[in-house]
Amino acid sequence: MTSENRVDMIELHRNTAEHLAWAGVQVLALLAVAATLGLGPLGWAAGIGCALGTQALVRRAMLRHATTCLGPADRITLVRAALTAVIAALVADGVGPGLLVVLGIVALISDFLDGQVARRTGTTSAFGARLDMEVDAFLILVLSVHVATELGLWVLVIGLMRYAFVAASWRWWWLRAELPPSRARKTVAAVQGIVLVAASSGVVPHAATAVLLALLALLWSFGRDVLWLRRSRT
Template identity: 80%
Template sequence: MIELHRNTAEHLAWAGVQVIALGVVAATAGLGPIGWVAGIACALVTQALVGRAMRRHATTALGPADRITLVRAGLTAVITALVVDGAGPPVIVVLGILALISDFVDGQVARRTGTASAFGARLDMEVDAFLILVLSAHVAVSSGPWVLAIGAMRYLFVAASWWLPWLRAELPPSFARKTVAAVQGIVLVAASSGIVPRSDELVLLALLVLTWSFGRDVLWLSRFRT
């Protein structure tokens, strides 16, 4: 019971930090009412889902890498607020770069501290997926709705698994899969800047590579389904 209250307090503290971050951005870059609503909703939903995932994985406390991942979740909440609010590229690019750096750091911390876990890996993956969705929505405004396919692909895969249970099987570790996922964020942040030449072609190439990656995983799962 004490551990439960401690975790609840930490989740509320993280949500509070995210709201404070929204306030800082609002004071410096500006943030309208719609952006505030989106950012706060994102912060609260994130912490609620983290608490639920901890209970599901029987995780009693967050590890150091998990907390770094939650920093990225906080950055994602702020980016979401800015994208919904129609903010310009500079602040989104800066926050996007920080989020990408944290994605590299949390994995390193988990390995060096020996705190890697199934919960941490799932948290990392879901935060990354939502960040890519938000960035793709931002880039889609200038490049076209087709860019949303990058952000939607992970969620379409999950939706398909509701009807095809064999898609839920565990995939073997893959450096190529991790590299492709990292490339999506890098390309979308670069395209968000508006200064990278031929950014549409780069985003299209990233989408094609992502499609190949998901297609390869689906073929593997299909071949070894039980």
């Protein structure tokens, strides 16, 4: 075995161990919730499914982006993925909003931190950006499912928007082109999480109006991006 192959094997084993460790963290978080609030079969199924799915998708993305190790910002993003798995378990189990809101707030804070850490440590990457985006999209989907139980199924449009865009890109190739950076797009995306967490609490007045305004902003943002991609196709 050459030295290069030996290094590759070491990296493979190290990555496998870290992925297993992150899966273990998610399971421990679910056990903590089960011990304090209780967790039924649906909650366990949702939580374990999210934990396994996250690790499988992370490994696949690392291979696609030729990434051999996780950066500090990536690990913060995985903390948010673990929080999202617990939130999904709470939503599936119908547990009260108290812990869900607290975890949602922590997840939103981590979304701010991972970008800051990536820039300050010089570890920004296409893999990290994609991981961050996908974890955010799933968190928004889970939160929209919870809020939809109170406000109506129309709220699910917020959570499904990203996945509808991806599905459309399978049919129209030009939707897969890279978009230019946009502060407006980032702001609208951040607003979705803030509004959905606030609406999840059940104590915010006019929650339906706030969620509707967030949805309209999201439709505008996606619509603007689609028009830009269509005009820029080659």
